[in-house]
Amino acid sequence: MTTERRLALGVASLGKTFGAVTALSDVTLEVEAGSVLALLGENGAGKSTFISLVSGAVTPSSGTIEISGEPARLNSPHDAARLGIQVVHQEPKLTNEGSIAENIFLADYAGGTGLQLVSLRRRVQRAETLLSKLGLADGLPPVTTSVHRLSAAQRQLVAIAKAMATEARVLFLDEPNSSLTPRETTQLWNLVRALRDSGVAVIVVSHRLSELYQVVDRVAVLRDGRLVATGTAAEIPIPRAVELMAGRQSAPVKRAERPARGDVVLQMEGVHTRSVHGVDLTVHAGEVVGLAGLVGAGRTEIGLAACGGEPVLAGRVSIDGRERRFRSPRAALRAGVVMTSEERRRAVFASHDVTFNIAGSSLERLSRLGVLSRGRERGLAGDWVRRLALRGSPGSPILSLSGGNQQKALLARALAVKPRLVILDEPTHGIDVNTKAEISALVGRLAAEGLAVIFISSEVEELLGVADRVAVVRDGRIVQEASGTDGIGLVAAALGETLTPRTEPSDRSGLPS
Amino acid sequence: MTQRWSLRSAFGHVEVALVLVIVIVAAVVAVQVPSFLSTANLINLLLAMVTIGIVALGQGFVIMAGELDLSVAATIAFTAACAAALMRDGVPVWFAVIAAIAIGSLIGLVNAAIVLGTGVNSFIVTLGTLSVVQGLTLMVTGGLPIATPLALSDIGADTRVAGIPFPVIVFVVLAIIAQLVLVFTVFGRRVLAVGDNAEAARLAGLPVIGTKLAVFAIAGGLAGVAGILRAASLGTAESSAGTADLLPVIAAVVVGGASLVGGRGSMIGVFLGAVLLGMVQNAYIILKLSSWLQLATFGAVVVAAGVFDQARQGRIGWINTLRDRRALSRSSNAAAVSAGTSK
Numbered sequence: 001m002t003t004e005r006r007l008a009l010g011v012a013s014l015g016k017t018f019g020a021v022t023a024l025s026d027v028t029l030e031v032e033a034g035s036v037l038a039l040l041g042e043n044g045a046g047k048s049t050f051i052s053l054v055s056g057a058v059t060p061s062s063g064t065i066e067i068s069g070e071p072a073r074l075n076s077p078h079d080a081a082r083l084g085i086q087v088v089h090q091e092p093k094l095t096n097e098g099s100i101a102e103n104i105f106l107a108d109y110a111g112g113t114g115l116q117l118v119s120l121r122r123r124v125q126r127a128e129t130l131l132s133k134l135g136l137a138d139g140l141p142p143v144t145t146s147v148h149r150l151s152a153a154q155r156q157l158v159a160i161a162k163a164m165a166t167e168a169r170v171l172f173l174d175e176p177n178s179s180l181t182p183r184e185t186t187q188l189w190n191l192v193r194a195l196r197d198s199g200v201a202v203i204v205v206s207h208r209l210s211e212l213y214q215v216v217d218r219v220a221v222l223r224d225g226r227l228v229a230t231g232t233a234a235e236i237p238i239p240r241a242v243e244l245m246a247g248r249q250s251a252p253v254k255r256a257e258r259p260a261r262g263d264v265v266l267q268m269e270g271v272h273t274r275s276v277h278g279v280d281l282t283v284h285a286g287e288v289v290g291l292a293g294l295v296g297a298g299r300t301e302i303g304l305a306a307c308g309g310e311p312v313l314a315g316r317v318s319i320d321g322r323e324r325r326f327r328s329p330r331a332a333l334r335a336g337v338v339m340t341s342e343e344r345r346r347a348v349f350a351s352h353d354v355t356f357n358i359a360g361s362s363l364e365r366l367s368r369l370g371v372l373s374r375g376r377e378r379g380l381a382g383d384w385v386r387r388l389a390l391r392g393s394p395g396s397p398i399l400s401l402s403g404g405n406q407q408k409a410l411l412a413r414a415l416a417v418k419p420r421l422v423i424l425d426e427p428t429h430g431i432d433v434n435t436k437a438e439i440s441a442l443v444g445r446l447a448a449e450g451l452a453v454i455f456i457s458s459e460v461e462e463l464l465g466v467a468d469r470v471a472v473v474r475d476g477r478i479v480q481e482a483s484g485t486d487g488i489g490l491v492a493a494a495l496g497e498t499l500t501p502r503t504e505p506s507d508r509s510g511l512p513s
Numbered sequence: 514m515t516q517r518w519s520l521r522s523a524f525g526h527v528e529v530a531l532v533l534v535i536v537i538v539a540a541v542v543a544v545q546v547p548s549f550l551s552t553a554n555l556i557n558l559l560l561a562m563v564t565i566g567i568v569a570l571g572q573g574f575v576i577m578a579g580e581l582d583l584s585v586a587a588t589i590a591f592t593a594a595c596a597a598a599l600m601r602d603g604v605p606v607w608f609a610v611i612a613a614i615a616i617g618s619l620i621g622l623v624n625a626a627i628v629l630g631t632g633v634n635s636f637i638v639t640l641g642t643l644s645v646v647q648g649l650t651l652m653v654t655g656g657l658p659i660a661t662p663l664a665l666s667d668i669g670a671d672t673r674v675a676g677i678p679f680p681v682i683v684f685v686v687l688a689i690i691a692q693l694v695l696v697f698t699v700f701g702r703r704v705l706a707v708g709d710n711a712e713a714a715r716l717a718g719l720p721v722i723g724t725k726l727a728v729f730a731i732a733g734g735l736a737g738v739a740g741i742l743r744a745a746s747l748g749t750a751e752s753s754a755g756t757a758d759l760l761p762v763i764a765a766v767v768v769g770g771a772s773l774v775g776g777r778g779s780m781i782g783v784f785l786g787a788v789l790l791g792m793v794q795n796a797y798i799i800l801k802l803s804s805w806l807q808l809a810t811f812g813a814v815v816v817a818a819g820v821f822d823q824a825r826q827g828r829i830g831w832i833n834t835l836r837d838r839r840a841l842s843r844s845s846n847a848a849a850v851s852a853g854t855s856k
Binding site for chain 1: 772
């Protein structure tokens, strides 16, 4: 408890409309200096809009913003940065070829005539000083290393260091832990605590509530663009937060009963690609096999090897007992193997509608002699929109949908080809709790109908809920396999994921005050 | 309210906006020179745009698939020269025509093979092959125009069907076919999908390479068609292979509303874009304005079309900020007013 209450950020009646759509309305919120706030909400609840408004990326339609007690008018991110507001995005905006030091002090290039000389040595020294001040010196390679050689976690840390180089007083972290391993997340939270103790207000957005609750002091929940609750982490424990976010009681994930698994659909034997080194993997009909492991461990690449996305250099890939050498995803598609991509932005056809996106892989089936039947195309899209309870009409532009619903459209695209094997790469990455549960339930139902599924996820809890078997991937190899709830639990423990019950907010009393 | 919305959504369609612009331009010019709207002049106007229009249809496929083919501008003259040389050496006319189209397609396939095989940006590759094909044209012609046989003029501008020059009919028919292909065939869907997001299309099992090969081949083939029609109308195949057609071809596609980064566009738009450019060109002649000014206007129209497209998609940051600020002041005014009345 600090005796003096210092407000780092205060917003009053903040609102934003885009045309006829109200993205945020009447949000009044105060954030104290030296505290960590969790900003919670489903996709489309207004979290991103809130961040955009406070960081000057978007101008508000109504309301006021106060920074450190002073009314602020933010016309650009530059204005906000000058007042000490910084945002670190899910995928940090760093220049790939630049070094760590260069990225940290990128803002130095902003001023002046552009003709001033750059002292590399001085910048390296300043970067080293900053990193050691933040306690990051050990977690990162030398500051002259190019950013493109860093892991996702390291990039995240560099982005935070970059924000702190400008003496930020309010720091937004947007989904900082979604690509991190538990150990990396712990390191990140240590940094967040250190920043808090030095008086920074940190506002974290994350869908991984159990991890998030390890670090937050207060919680604010947005729903449909309105602030529905604020309180301490103890006042709003995770189950309550989930209810508030959804506006209803959330159903626990129930595993569908599945018949005994069927014949072998996919068999990989000693498969090598550029980044996969000798993988053996078998998936049966009606079985969900989870691929666990760190981001960058080679899980996606194993999927790509199975679906023709990456050339197989050695080893065998067999589908239904027949050896296949897929030269492209198209060849795999014909054999009934499809994969959905990890990043939605890379997978959607952005300038088209939901129907176009769903029908993308099924065009041949919907046509005769090369002429597309638009009626059948609409029928197919309509069916899947209903089946997946996709919120959005077949004719609406794909980008007008929330992330979770875009993901459903991509699932529909894959499933519409009636595959034998579907490879889902992080299908619930960055989407809200309820849609996540819906997708898990859907995968269970599909497996019960005899589909073979490879489910790639960084969240062991999620795999626990959906997979029959889990293979742990490290450095392009499968290092461990486990089946059954207990076995998967052991794998989870080995991975270091804390499977603490979701009902308990973390105990904060033991932390340094 | 509903009317305003429908008007706005109508403006959302580039085709509707283009028709309006065409009508306005025509009205303005016709007020000055009434003969502008005479049937004879309108036919002339279309005839002048046949070459550019047909090549723009091919370029439309290429641009919508997310690539660019600058070399088509040179392929027009090259295919005409090849056909003329073949006919001069006694090859039957029909064979020379087919050969010209095939040669055009082949150039397109070579471009595509380099682009797809190496990943070099198609702008760079076709900028190079543009010059290569120009050089080849001079080699074939030896620097002198080659006269085409009288038989070829059967498909030239002087041959009229129901009063309409044959090349104009070819252009209109090709435009209709191109639009039907784009909208109603699997191939058309693939073009738009590949142009929108090639990696997504690949993972979704679409034949990305096949589709891109096809669009380049179509563009080259249509340049061949355009070259033959031009030679048939002029009675000769020109020796010099200028790049005068380059800008108008891309202009027609861009003015027609196709996104330069691919994935979006329509062939009706390309057709209307070509008509609008033809109209501007014709108006300058009729109004006896400088042809230099006309060149400058074409360039300005391309830039304007690009800006219009960007604005239409709400991608111009400072315009958005101005609008937001206006909305904010309006809403705070409204709040002040309502606060005042409630007191």
